[in-house]
Amino acid sequence: MLKILKYSFYDLMRSRWSYVYFFFYLALGFVLLFLNNDVSKAVITLMNVIIVLVPLIATIFGVMYYYNSKEFTELLLAQPIKRTSIFLGQYFGVAGSLSLSLVLGLGIPFIFYGLFRSNAIWDFSLLLVTGGFLTLIFTALAFNIALSNENKIKGFGYAVLLWLFLAVIYDGLFLMSLIVFEEYPLDTFSLVSTMLNPIDLSRTLILLKLDISALLGYTGATFKKFFGTDFGFFVSMGILILWTIFPIWRLVYKARKKDF
Amino acid sequence: MKELVLVLLLLLGLFSHAKTIEICASCEVKTIKNGIVKASDFDTLLIKKGTYKEFNIIVDKPLTLLGENYPVIDGEDKGEIITIISDNVTVDGLFIINVGTSYTSDYAAVRVVKSKKFLIQNVVLEKLFFGIYLEKSRDGKVYHNKIIGDAVEEFNSGNGIQLWYCKNIEVEQNIVQHVRDGIYLEFSDDIIIKNNISSNNVRYGLHFMFSNNDIYEDNVFEKNGSGVAVMFSKKIKMYNNTFSENWGTASFGILLKEINDAEIIGNTFEQNTVGISIEGSNRIKYSKNDFINNGWALKVRGACYGNTFSSNNFMHNSFDVSYNSKLNDNLFQGNYWSKYTGYDLDKNGTGDVPYRPVKLFSYIVNRTPETIVLLRSLFMDIIDFSEKVSPVFTPDNLMDNAPLMKKM
Numbered sequence: 145m146l147k148i149l150k151y152s153f154y155d156l157m158r159s160r161w162s163y164v165y166f167f168f169y170l171a172l173g174f175v176l177l178f179l180n181n182d183v184s185k186a187v188i189t190l191m192n193v194i195i196v197l198v199p200l201i202a203t204i205f206g207v208m209y210y211y212n213s214k215e216f217t218e219l220l221l222a223q224p225i226k227r228t229s230i231f232l233g234q235y236f237g238v239a240g241s242l243s244l245s246l247v248l249g250l251g252i253p254f255i256f257y258g259l260f261r262s263n264a265i266w267d268f269s270l271l272l273v274t275g276g277f278l279t280l281i282f283t284a285l286a287f288n289i290a291l292s293n294e295n296k297i298k299g300f301g302y303a304v305l306l307w308l309f310l311a312v313i314y315d316g317l318f319l320m321s322l323i324v325f326e327e328y329p330l331d332t333f334s335l336v337s338t339m340l341n342p343i344d345l346s347r348t349l350i351l352l353k354l355d356i357s358a359l360l361g362y363t364g365a366t367f368k369k370f371f372g373t374d375f376g377f378f379v380s381m382g383i384l385i386l387w388t389i390f391p392i393w394r395l396v397y398k399a400r401k402k403d404f
Numbered sequence: 405m406k407e408l409v410l411v412l413l414l415l416l417g418l419f420s421h422a423k424t425i426e427i428c429a430s431c432e433v434k435t436i437k438n439g440i441v442k443a444s445d446f447d448t449l450l451i452k453k454g455t456y457k458e459f460n461i462i463v464d465k466p467l468t469l470l471g472e473n474y475p476v477i478d479g480e481d482k483g484e485i486i487t488i489i490s491d492n493v494t495v496d497g498l499f500i501i502n503v504g505t506s507y508t509s510d511y512a513a514v515r516v517v518k519s520k521k522f523l524i525q526n527v528v529l530e531k532l533f534f535g536i537y538l539e540k541s542r543d544g545k546v547y548h549n550k551i552i553g554d555a556v557e558e559f560n561s562g563n564g565i566q567l568w569y570c571k572n573i574e575v576e577q578n579i580v581q582h583v584r585d586g587i588y589l590e591f592s593d594d595i596i597i598k599n600n601i602s603s604n605n606v607r608y609g610l611h612f613m614f615s616n617n618d619i620y621e622d623n624v625f626e627k628n629g630s631g632v633a634v635m636f637s638k639k640i641k642m643y644n645n646t647f648s649e650n651w652g653t654a655s656f657g658i659l660l661k662e663i664n665d666a667e668i669i670g671n672t673f674e675q676n677t678v679g680i681s682i683e684g685s686n687r688i689k690y691s692k693n694d695f696i697n698n699g700w701a702l703k704v705r706g707a708c709y710g711n712t713f714s715s716n717n718f719m720h721n722s723f724d725v726s727y728n729s730k731l732n733d734n735l736f737q738g739n740y741w742s743k744y745t746g747y748d749l750d751k752n753g754t755g756d757v758p759y760r761p762v763k764l765f766s767y768i769v770n771r772t773p774e775t776i777v778l779l780r781s782l783f784m785d786i787i788d789f790s791e792k793v794s795p796v797f798t799p800d801n802l803m804d805n806a807p808l809m810k811k812m
């Protein structure tokens with residue numbers, strides 16, 4: 145597995161797209177800092193960008209990589225190598241290189257602008273951790289989609305749809321249901337619905353840092369417990385980890401069964 | 405020769421008029437009460453370091469109670485400690501603890517009743533019910549005191565500094581913590597409240613009721629249960645105060661209720677759940693205030709007419725302004741909004757496109773509070789944008805026609 149991981153990783157490191165991705169974040173980081181000139185404010189703007197953009201890129205990139213390296217995968221399958229290690233190796237190769245581009249691309253400009261001297265370092269680390277998790281989750285989801293669809297066009301379609309659904313449509317439905325059922329107690333429902341979507345979950349983690357004063361304005365014991373203490377942070381983190389494990393597990397399961 | 409006579413006369417004057425009575429465990433006079441009995445008008449009681457277990461000390465002559473190295477007056481929870489019923493009384497440098505708690509009368513550490521020209525300074529109060537209670541008094545000064553309570557619940561705690569039917573009093577440089585209301589004014593006019601720090605109080609940092617023509621400036625109100633409440637008062641001036649970290653479901657920097665003709669200038673509101681909550685308040689001038697990182701910078705609840713908001717900075721608030729109706733009679737002009745995305749082609753320093761501070765999302769949150777969890781969601785940004793282009797739910801004349809491009 146490690147060998148394949150290494151191979152995929154170096155393959156991607158040499159590819160143009162990793163650099164594009166890396167330079168995109170580098171430019172974004174520098175531009176934001178140049179315009180804001182304030183590390184903590186730039187972190188806030190970046191948070192908004194990350195929860196939308198990272199999933200999109202991870203999904204597209206994951207699907208693309210899987211389809212592109214399909215022939216190579218089939219070649220590997222002919223060798224006496226465990227299927228799990230082939231797919232997991234490829235998956236971690238992609239997710240690893242994407243996370244590395246993200247961390248380096250954003251890390252370098254912020255370190256230049258004195259991240260270590262500012263008190264935004266915790267917010268920034270949280271941002272990178274969330275970004276990393278989102279990359280892992282959405283690459284895994286993309287691999288799942290690609291594995292289940294032989295047809296490239298269909299696979300891409302589903303992948304983009306998945307992103308669109310989780311990033312935008314889900315919140316729309318969520319909002320509608322909250323307004324329709326506004327006469328009922330909704331605080332548990334709204335928290336559970338947040339947990340069911342990794343993008344919303346990451347957003348909640350960020351809200352806990354940024355908008356705590358607004359969040360505490362709502363009267364509700366569940367909310368108060370969730371947002372007012374560390375409880376919310378740990379629950380969100382835990383569920384984010386579950387969100388990472390589940391698609392990877394399904395990926396392994398599917399890869400074992402699949403008839404190539 | 406002339407000078408010598410003058411000095412002698414002066415000394416004579418001092419001796420005949422104001423003598424000093426020393427009070428200590430080994431002195432001739434051992435208790436403060438005894439000292440007051442022995443003293444004549446305009447004397448000074450010099451209270452030496454030590455512990456005096458006394459309560460119900462009634463000062464009925466114009467005296468100066470001067471503490472040396474903070475003598476402790478321990479009321480042993482039995483009742484009120486010092487009651488001043490004479491004009492021209494000074495209380496200076498005492499450490500007063502253990503005021504009695506009662507549910508029928510408001511025991512205070514120092515109470516001033518119907519007196520003029522008093523001065524209470526350098527007093528430290530701990531374990532108190534009410535701190536300094538001014539009742540129907542005028543022309544006095546409460547200066548540089550430290551009041552540290554241990555209040556937990558509203559119903560069994562008292563206020564730090566309370567003014568009831570008072571006139572023309574200065575409250576300056578006091579520190580008030582952990583009481584019910586830090587400073588409380590009821591039916592008190594022409595009061596100046598300046599440079600005080602009121603923090604961690606159970607209810608309000610400062611509380612006005614039916615008090616007019618008062619000024620409060622350069623105070624700091626921090627982490628109070630609900631912030632500062634200004635209610636049913638006219639012509640209050642609020643300058644250069646700082647309101648911060650008032651968090652909670654019913655918390656705000658300032659609550660304005662039935663306030664008319666006030667001025668709110670140069671204040672800083674930072675990290676409050678609500679910066680200013682406004683209800684039934686008219687003709688108020690808001691200017692040069694900074695609203696930074698609040699949940700809601702302004703929450704306008706209704707019956708607010710003729711208010712002007714100009715030259716304020718609204719920075720990084722989750723919501724800038726929230727309205728619960730479609731009517732608007734308030735003017736927003738020339739403020740800086742960190743969320744403004746317009747441009748300034750004619751380079752006059754103000755944006756060419758008006759800014760609409762009320763977002764559709766804030767309207768939705770008003771209706772269904774649980775939707776707050778969707779804050780900063782992409783979907784919300786999209787519907788906010790569509791509302792910005794063509795307002796349907798938010799007041800369409802509520803906008804800043806000249807938003808500043810740079811912060812004030």
